[in-house]
Amino acid sequence: MSQIRNVAVLGSTGSIGRAAIDVLGRMQHSHRVTAISCHSQLQLLEQQIAEVTPTHAIVTQSANAESQRWLSNTNERSPATKRYVGSDAINAIVTGDEVDTVIGAIVGIAGLESAYEAAKAGKRLALANKESLVVAGALIMQSAQESGAEVIPVDSEHSAIFQCLQSCGRKSELKRIILTASGGPLRDWPIDKLEQATVEDALAHPTWQMGRKITVDSATMMNKALEVIEAKWLFGLESEQIHVVIHSQSIIHSMVEYCDASVIAQLSPPDMRLPIQYALTYPQRDQASSPAMDWSVPMRLDWKPVDPERYPCLQLGYEVAAKGGSCGAVLNAANEACVELFLDRKIKLTDIAKICRSVLNHHHFSPSPSLTELLQLDRWSRNEVQNWITGL
Numbered sequence: 001m002s003q004i005r006n007v008a009v010l011g012s013t014g015s016i017g018r019a020a021i022d023v024l025g026r027m028q029h030s031h032r033v034t035a036i037s038c039h040s041q042l043q044l045l046e047q048q049i050a051e052v053t054p055t056h057a058i059v060t061q062s063a064n065a066e067s068q069r070w071l072s073n074t075n076e077r078s079p080a081t082k083r084y085v086g087s088d089a090i091n092a093i094v095t096g097d098e099v100d101t102v103i104g105a106i107v108g109i110a111g112l113e114s115a116y117e118a119a120k121a122g123k124r125l126a127l128a129n130k131e132s133l134v135v136a137g138a139l140i141m142q143s144a145q146e147s148g149a150e151v152i153p154v155d156s157e158h159s160a161i162f163q164c165l166q167s168c169g170r171k172s173e174l175k176r177i178i179l180t181a182s183g184g185p186l187r188d189w190p191i192d193k194l195e196q197a198t199v200e201d202a203l204a205h206p207t208w209q210m211g212r213k214i215t216v217d218s219a220t221m222m223n224k225a226l227e228v229i230e231a232k233w234l235f236g237l238e239s240e241q242i243h244v245v246i247h248s249q250s251i252i253h254s255m256v257e258y259c260d261a262s263v264i265a266q267l268s269p270p271d272m273r274l275p276i277q278y279a280l281t282y283p284q285r286d287q288a289s290s291p292a293m294d295w296s297v298p299m300r301l302d303w304k305p306v307d308p309e310r311y312p313c314l315q316l317g318y319e320v321a322a323k324g325g326s327c328g329a330v331l332n333a334a335n336e337a338c339v340e341l342f343l344d345r346k347i348k349l350t351d352i353a354k355i356c357r358s359v360l361n362h363h364h365f366s367p368s369p370s371l372t373e374l375l376q377l378d379r380w381s382r383n384e385v386q387n388w389i390t391g392l
């Protein structure tokens with residue numbers, strides 16, 4: 001890579017954002033961090049400003065006196081960094097000439113607008129924020145096609161599929177993809193005990209250290225439901241071509257199966273720095289930022305089918321992937337609202353699938369909604385969840 005690429009890390013204080021800053025710290029020969037953003041972790045953002053000396057730093061939580069005070073601070077290690085409060089600044093920066101690559105690592109629907117703007121502006125979008133594709137996959141992929149933007153997945157499963165698809169086989173020869181799922185922290189609990197799961201139980205993931213929202217999604221397997229929808233948009237697949245298996249070791253990150261029954265898998269120790277780095281360097285590879293497999297120790301790899309009774313959320317993902325239109329926005333918003341309620345200890349973990357099913361079933365379906373309609377549906381769906389719990 002001859003030219004230095006300028007990168008905006010959106011959500012730099014989160015689990016993916018911090019891993020991205022680490023990866024970029026080792027790639028100063030080819031990449032520079034131009035912009036970083038957080039929502040409310042001002043102290044951590046300040047440390048990152050000192051560490052990476054970005055041109056721009058943004059705090060998205062605007063209705064807050066602390067954010068306003070932060071605006072007038074100066075960082076001794078990086079006095080030239082320009083400071084902004086509010087998400088409009090993110091959109092202006094990601095679409096500007098100073099940024100070539102956008103790492104979309106904001107959590108939830110809050111990451112949608114910047115991802116869409118980056119796709120419209122023809123940037124490389126290294127996308128961790130799966131929710132934006134779940135809600136507006138049709139709009140984002142269409143915009144990327146029109147502008148020439150590259151949407152490269154950071155989600156480990158989709159990075160694995162993306163890598164496997166580079167290796168061999170034509171699209172017409174692809175039979176299906178196999179997404180692997182860890183099964184989450186409650187995978188060995190008796191099904192009739194799942195409704196007793198506490199917030200602490202749901203957050204104790206055995207293999208991945210992630211943000212709270214995605215960790216709860218992993219416990220319900222809504223994460224895999226969202227990934228089924230994400231895969232449909234990223235790879236242009238029918239829902240029947242997307243298969244999910246439980247693979248508790250999280251070493252095989254996903255696989256592709258061709259028409260001749262050959263299966264290509266991508267393996268590596270569970271560490272998000274690898275898919276982040278690949279999304280930055282693709283189509284090339286760089287020296288590893290994360291540990292390699294240790295072939296000197298014995299290891300076995302297991303997989304098993306998903307039990308639909310244990311994970312009812314997965315079926316919702318398949319239904320939404322098959323139907324498309326407004327369904328993704330409604331499911332995503334209902335799930336985000338439910339996860340917040342669960343983390344606030346207001347509903348049970350097992351209520352999440354029931355509430356999402358109820359909200360999805362009675363929404364007014366629209367086959368090709370605009371962004372404005374999708375955002376309206378997002379609000380409608382969150383209200384419905386509130387109504388559901390008030391009726392409890």
Ligand SMILES: NC(=O)c1ccc[n+]([C@@H]2O[C@H](COP(=O)([O-])OP(=O)(O)OC[C@H]3O[C@@H](n4cnc5c(N)ncnc54)[C@H](OP(=O)(O)O)[C@@H]3O)[C@@H](O)[C@H]2O)c1
Nearest residue numbers: 011013014015016038039040041106107110128129210211
């Ligand atoms: N973690 C993983 O291993 C992993 C793997 C695959 C995909 N993903 C996806 O990557 C995304 C980020 O996940 P994560 O685990 O890194 O989440 P996280 O640790 O909770 O971090 C979320 C980031 O988004 C920022 N943020 C929160 N609310 C925001 C808002 N309203 N507006 C703008 N920024 C906001 C946070 O800022 P503050 O820190 O200031 O709150 C933080 O920087 C999610 O879409 C997730 O599904 C994550």
